[in-house]
Amino acid sequence: MKPNELRAALPPAAVGWVDEAVSQVETDPGAIARLFPRAARACGRVPLPGSSGWTADEAARALLLAALPGDQVAAEADRLYRYGDADEKRAVLRALPLLPVGDTAVPLLHDALRTNDTRLVGAALGPYAAHLDAATWRQAVLKCVFMGLPLSIVDRLDERGDEELRVMLAGLAEERAAAGRPMAADAIGLLNRLSGTALRKEA
Amino acid sequence: MRIFDPHIHMTSRTTDDYERMAAAGVRALVEPAFWLGQPRTSVGSFTDYFDSLVGWEPFRASQFGIRHHATIALNPKEANDPRCVGVLDVLPRYLEKDRVVAVGEIGYDSMTAEEDTAFAAQLQLAIAHELPALVHTPHRDKARGTERSIKVVAESGIEPGRVVIDHLNEVTVRTVKESGCWAGFSIYPDTKMSPPRMVEILKEFGTERVLVNSAADWGRSDPLLTRETVDLMLAGGFGEDDVDLVFWRNPVEFYGQSGKLELDDAAPENLFEGNSILRGGS
Secondary structure, three states: OOHHHHHHHOOHHHHHHHHHHHHHHHHOHHHHHHHHHHHHHHHOOOEOOOOOOOEHHHHHHHHHHHOOOOOOHHHHHHHHHHOOOHHHHHHHHHHHHHOOOOOOOHHHHHHHHHOOOHHHHHHOOOHHHHHOOHHHHHHHHHHHHHHOOOHHHOOOHHHHOOHHHHHHHHHHHHHHHHHOOOOOHHHHHHHHHHHHHHHHHHO | OOEEEOOOOHHHOOHHHHHHHHHHOEEEEEEEOOOOOOOOOOHHHHHHHHHHHHOHHHHHHHOOOOEEEEEEOOOOOHHHOHHHOOHHHHHHHHHOOOOEEEEEEEEOOOOOHHHHHHHHHHHHHHHHOOOOEEEEOOOOOHHHHHHHHHHHHHHHOOOHHHEEEOOOOOOOHHHHHHHOOEEEEEEOOOOOEOHHHHHHHHHHHOOOOEEEEOOOOOOOOOOOHHHHHHHHHHHOOOOHHHHHHHHHHHHHHHHHOOOOOOOOOOOOOOOEOOEOOOOOOO
């Protein structure tokens, strides 16, 4: 979602605080250090209707980041993530595709993918994950399966899924079958789709 | 039965403990930042620890339906190491976090000049960030340490009703009650305070402005001693309402002064966009 769409989706009671905070950040970028952690207390955490999973606090935080001067946003996003609680870290990750940071924020995805916090791992696999190399991305997809995260959170899953991912998923399916433990239906579905693709490619 | 443990070091506990605590009625807790047993030697190891208190630990707790909050500070023991004093400079960032409900544990360990400085500076941070303060009292020379803590609190200008003085016993409780600060008690298997002694203190000093915690940490301790104290209170003539006051409404009132307690939804958090499935693995 674009910043103007996020703003439009905010609860009416949150818009005033966000507009005021955005104008503060525009005139004094350093103010974001204080405003960013306060956003959830000021705006609440309700899910925004029709917003593909954004909550009010995440949207408010993304709008604050988007208000930073372009040449400061990468460094500030890094700092806010570094010192953020889990909700703030998630908000930074979700905001990345909206910010002019190029691929400089990839280390934040790596950090999130090292955690075992489903909210962070999930947020690392949105559109900004386009900047992840294939090996890291495949490991992340497999980690989702291990953690029970729905694969629908992975951006461009079928487009990026490849033979190597199929081999990894097939290996997991074999281990699960040997242990008598189930594998999530969406992971089996992906494995089947990748197998079908592989067959078609061979033909 | 609902229990709010106002001081417990969950970093040291396993998921078995979370499970047993939830079964015993624990619905919310506050985890104060303190020492980890092994002394730290750099600011970075503190920030990683603080990150865990506002990141990973609340996530773990949420899987058991327990609301996790934290207090953040440079503890008195490590305030004596010049390599750790820089922690004071990073505290303001953490004190703004949603689930950080007090400055703590601050106070005295060996009553050094370094501890004086850190204690006073952090009481000023509590005032600046509009947070209550959690004051640890020393194990050694406790009575004088407690009196000196009360004096430092009074000099700081913070309202005494926004301060809890913790780890009290029969000897130190009276002066704290008279100071207007809250009285905190840490129930341990065989040190600071025991459930039977706690019940006697509640009989003598009443149930107002008292916080009772298990403090459970990496030493010999038991996260269910809050529940054991509840059972002993009931057996000793206290009613359900007294128990609810001491083990729920008191901590809610004290930490609620931060304006940041979140207890409306005591059910497990939505772990991911409505999907609360959480299997293990990495």
